[in-house]
Amino acid sequence: MSLAANIAIRQIACSLRRSPSTISWDINKNGGIGKYRAIVAEAAAWKRAKRPKPAKLAINIPLKSLVIEKLQLKWSPEQISGWLKIEFPFLKNMQISPETIYKSLYIRSRELLDIALMNSLRRAHKIRQSKRHSRRDDRGSISIVNGIFLHKRPSEIDERSISGHWDSDLISGSGNTHSDTSNLLLQAPDL
Known part of the structure; x- marks a missing residue:
């Protein structure tokens, strides 16, 4: 995707998984829409970075x-x-x-x-890990993506009237260890 192909900044940003403002900033920093060339912009970025910098x-x-x-x-x-x-x-x-x-x-x-x-150092680690290394959020609990509260799940799950539902408990232990106790309901219980 490129500006030369008349593709919108938002589409370019989406394909690169960047913010449109970041793409716009880069274009303006490197001559604007009319003069921007990706190869020239990349070379200029490397020159500005002057890597590796002395510590x-x-x-x-x-x-x-x-x-x-x-x-x-x-x-x-x-x-x-x-x-x-x-x-x-x-x-x-x-x-x-x-x-x-x-x-x-x-x-x-x-x-x-x-x-x-x-x-x-007070904490002896063999390898330094970034603050974002852990899967825990700021409150110290595990982040669950797209989770559903127990009280909001469909009643047929609690009643076990339909086979194929998963029942699972996640147990978190020390040292960032976790155990999953998953059970699959293979058939509906006799009623």
């Missing part, structure tokens, strides 16, 4: 020293980041996000922080 702790030795010092004192990356914002409110080069500190610890190819500093 902040690799180029800022004073910041790296402070982060190491606080990690040795068993401070969490969130505490370090917050403290730096208070201590150096007007120096953006002396501020760092907690996620950048975690990545500096967990991505070994960067070799920015000593692996022994991972032992200073």
Whole structure:
């Protein structure tokens, strides 16, 4: 799909699974509808990205020293980041996000922080997982897509008058483990 084929922005956005505003922004940033060319826009995006960027702790030795010092004192990356914002409110080069500190610890190819500093973290994980890794929602419960409340399901299910319905209970245990107790009603009970 392309603008050259006179396809609408909304159709392009739908096919790319992006917001129409994102597509519109990209088109306007790269010359507008009349001048936009996808290959040129992609090349410009790669040039602007300048990847791979040098890591902040690799180029800022004073910041790296402070982060190491606080990690040795068993401070969490969130505490370090917050403290730096208070201590150096007007120096953006002396501020760092907690996620950048975690990545500096967990991505070994960067070799920015000593692996022994991972032992200073309160929670010892071999691999850093994003906040969105878990299937749980903000309240800590499992998210069920298109679920139906028990009191709203058809009465023939409760009465077991029609065969072929599933009856299932999901039991959640520790360590993100789950057990499903599914039963299929193969035939209607004798009435």
